[in-house]
Amino acid sequence: KNQVEQSPQSLIILEGKNCTLQCNYTVSPFSNLRWYKQDTGRGPVSLTIMTFSENTKSNGRYTATLDADTKQSSLHITASQLSDSASYICVVSALGFGNEKLTFGTGTRLTIIP
Amino acid sequence: DVKVTQSSRYLVKRTGEKVFLECVQDMDHENMFWYRQDPGLGLRLIYFSYDVKMKEKGDIPEGYSVSREKKERFSLILESASTNQTSMYLCASNLANFRDRYYYEQYFGPGTRLTVT
Numbered sequence: 001k002n003q004v005e006q007s008p009q010s011l012i013i014l015e016g017k018n019c020t021l022q023c024n025y026t027v028s029p030f031s032n033l034r035w036y037k038q039d040t041g042r043g044p045v046s047l048t049i050m051t052f053s054e055n056t057k058s059n060g061r062y063t064a065t066l067d068a069d070t071k072q073s074s075l076h077i078t079a080s081q082l083s084d085s086a087s088y089i090c091v092v093s094a095l096g097f098g099n100e101k102l103t104f105g106t107g108t109r110l111t112i113i114p
Numbered sequence: 115d116v117k118v119t120q121s122s123r124y125l126v127k128r129t130g131e132k133v134f135l136e137c138v139q140d141m142d143h144e145n146m147f148w149y150r151q152d153p154g155l156g157l158r159l160i161y162f163s164y165d166v167k168m169k170e171k172g173d174i175p176e177g178y179s180v181s182r183e184k185k186e187r188f189s190l191i192l193e194s195a196s197t198n199q200t201s202m203y204l205c206a207s208n209l210a211n212f213r214d215r216y217y218y219e220q221y222f223g224p225g226t227r228l229t230v231t
Contacts, residue, residue, distance in 0.1 A: 043222030104156040
């Protein structure tokens with residue numbers, strides 16, 4: 001069964017500090033891994049998408065890494081801001097016939113305090 | 115910018131009522147999806163559609179049906195709402211991925227928080 005596990009479930013850090021969120025997956029056949037940011041009461045918004053050949057990708061202060069051998073990914077947030085308070089969801093895609101199947105993690109709830 | 119809109123942000127319905135949730139996208143995407151999101155469970159796929167009048171069951175289709183009469187519009191129908199269908203419902207769309215790339219990003223709507231009492 002395809003699974004995506006995220007840790008920690010929740011995290012509280014001071015504004016300006018860095019943090020790293022983790023994602024472990026067992027999804028086959030692997031196609032790509034995505035990180036989404038979801039503000040409270042809103043739909044998820046894509047931060048990065050990585051295929052198996054990419055081991056790092058940045059989007060501003062967000063940097064995602066992927067180790068396809070160990071089936072692990074991380075999302076590093078640099079110099080956090082209050083607006084980074086949100087849930088961060090790791091999503092792994094498996095290739096199917098003519099389409100893809102997404103498996104969603106349950107998310108890490110990040111709170112930035114001033 | 116891709117825009118996915120949902121007809122209501124908040125909805126309160128009574129048990130047994132028929133409920134319609136509407137989703138519209140403006141980017142000519144072939145694929146459209148309905149998910150529900152519950153605490154601790156992540157997003158779960160209810161139904162998806164890869165073309166007008168076409169639909170496929172997702173992981174949790176029981177108690178739901180869908181309709182896609184036009185390419186830009188995908189409706190989720192709860193034939194007889196029950197309290198266990200209280201949830202956040204998210205619509206998404208993307209281009210079909212049987213082209214030169216293996217993936218296309220999914221764009222989500224803002225969600226509809228449905229409460230069934």
